[in-house]
Amino acid sequence: MIPAREESIDHTLRRIHARIAAAAQAAGRDPDSLRLLAVSKTQPAAAIASAALAGQRSFGESYAREAVDKITALSALNLDWHFIGQLQSNKIKQIAQWFSWVHSLDDLRHAELLNSRRPADLPRLRVCLQVNLDRESQKGGLQADQLTDFILACQGFERLELVGLMAIPAPRPHFAEQRASLARLRILQAELRQHGFELPELSMGMSDDLEAAIAEGATWVRIGTAIFGARHREETPVPWT
Numbered sequence: 001m002i003p004a005r006e007e008s009i010d011h012t013l014r015r016i017h018a019r020i021a022a023a024a025q026a027a028g029r030d031p032d033s034l035r036l037l038a039v040s041k042t043q044p045a046a047a048i049a050s051a052a053l054a055g056q057r058s059f060g061e062s063y064a065r066e067a068v069d070k071i072t073a074l075s076a077l078n079l080d081w082h083f084i085g086q087l088q089s090n091k092i093k094q095i096a097q098w099f100s101w102v103h104s105l106d107d108l109r110h111a112e113l114l115n116s117r118r119p120a121d122l123p124r125l126r127v128c129l130q131v132n133l134d135r136e137s138q139k140g141g142l143q144a145d146q147l148t149d150f151i152l153a154c155q156g157f158e159r160l161e162l163v164g165l166m167a168i169p170a171p172r173p174h175f176a177e178q179r180a181s182l183a184r185l186r187i188l189q190a191e192l193r194q195h196g197f198e199l200p201e202l203s204m205g206m207s208d209d210l211e212a213a214i215a216e217g218a219t220w221v222r223i224g225t226a227i228f229g230a231r232h233r234e235e236t237p238v239p240w241t
C-alpha cells in the first residue's frame, strides 16, 4: 500500500544529503560531523528497504511494536535502529533488545529498566536525554534544570552509555527563531560539559528546521516526511503502540 510519491526515495535522499551538505558548508562544519537518521515510523518495510538500497543505514522509529515487526523483517539488511518515541515501561524490554540507540529518555524508571533489560551480548545502549525546551506539557522531556541530577542518577547504569541531548522544539516558521530555540540545546550541552559531563551528540533538526539545527551544532538530524513523503496514518498518542 505504497502511495503515489512524486519522487523516488533515492531522489529524496539525495536531496536531503544536498541540503545537509549545503547547511554544513554554510556553518563551516565538516559534513561528516553529522549523520542522517531516516525517520521511518508508519512507513512500510518496503520503503525502508528502498532507502537502505540507496545507502541509508540508520532509521528512527517511534512505536515499539510496529518497529520490531519491521526490524525483524529487515534483519538481513543489518540496519541501525534508533528509538525516538515516547517510552513506555511495558515496551522497554523490546526496545533494549532491538535498538542500538534511544533518543528520548526522560524518566529514571525507564533508564533503570533499559539498563537491566539490555542483553549482555550487545554493546551498551546509546542514549540521548530528551529536553523539553519550550516547557510544552503535551511533549515529553526533562526540564533543563533537571539534567544534572538525572545524569548523576544514571551513573550506575553500566549497560547504558549517555551520549547526548535531544529536543523537539515547538515549530517556528522562521530560520532565526528556529536557530534561537535550537541554540538553547547547544548551550545546555556546553554547560554540562563545564561540569564534566561529556555528551557529544545533539539530536535535533527535522524536515522543516534541518538547516537551523545544523547551524547550531546538530550531530543527528531526524528526517521523516522529506524522505518518505507523508506518513501513512496520523500519529496517535501512545496507548496502542
Ligand SMILES: *Cc1c(COP(=O)(O)O)cnc(C)c1O
Binding pocket: 039, 041, 062, 084, 085, 168, 206, 207, 208, 222, 223, 224, 225, 226
Ligand atoms: C516524526 C519525528 C521526526 C521526523 O519528523 P519530519 O517532520 O517528518 O521530518 C523527527 N523526530 C521525532 C522525534 C519524530 O517523532
